[in-house]
Amino acid sequence: MRTLKYFLIMALPLFLISCNVSPKAINYGNDGCHFCKMTIVDKVHAAEIVTKKGKVYMFDASECMVHFMDEFDANEVELYLSNDYNEPEALIDATKATFLISKNIPSPMGAFLSAFKTKAEAEKVQAEKGGTLYTWDELLAHLKH
Template sequence: MKSLKHYSIYILLLLLFACNVAPKPINYGEDGCHFCKMTIVDKVHAAEIVTKKGKVYKFDATECMVNFIDDFETNEIALYLSNNYLEPETLIDATQATFLISENIPSPMGAYLSAFKTKAEAESVQSNKGGTLYNWSSLQEYLNNK
């Protein structure tokens, strides 16, 4: 009976920790992009997907993440995250972000794409750098039609 209780506790703990749906830190210079296989070094443009089962996919740029989800069951994805242009290494919810495509801000894969936590922040950078603003759905449509 005592061993059954121990096994039950072990299984419960395993289930709790096995399905942890949370982002994981990107190890810049070590982690590779799941889509293009390049080493992730840019602390401003990296991105990440977390599935509902807790699996994490890391990308060197938001455009790689968008290209990756074309071949993925999107109903399995819990989080879409992009690095905030104004706070390097800080992941933000890509579905709530505002994106700027400006040829004055290079990104790793050449899409000139940067993510911002708020529209006001994106508009402020846009006023200095130029470019076009997108929300998550319009960005996906733009990149998929390109």
């Protein structure tokens, strides 16, 4: 009984650490995109998927994340994250973000797609750069047509 108790005390912290479901910092210039295999260098357009088991998939652009979803069981996903256009390297919840497709804002894979934390921030950039705004669901429908 004592051995079992000791095992549980020692194993529980390792189990909790190994199942950490959270974003992972992208090592720009070194980490590769899980979809297109390019090195992630753009700090404005990168994205991540975090599974319910804590596995992290990194992408050089939100459009790569969306296209990767075709090969992946969405029921396993805990988080969809995109870089915030206004705060490079900061990851935001892609399902709550507002996306702008503007030919005046290049993105790594040529979709001209940028994510914004709020609709107001997206509308401000849209007023300067042009383009079309999308919610997450609208973006998925647009990119998968």
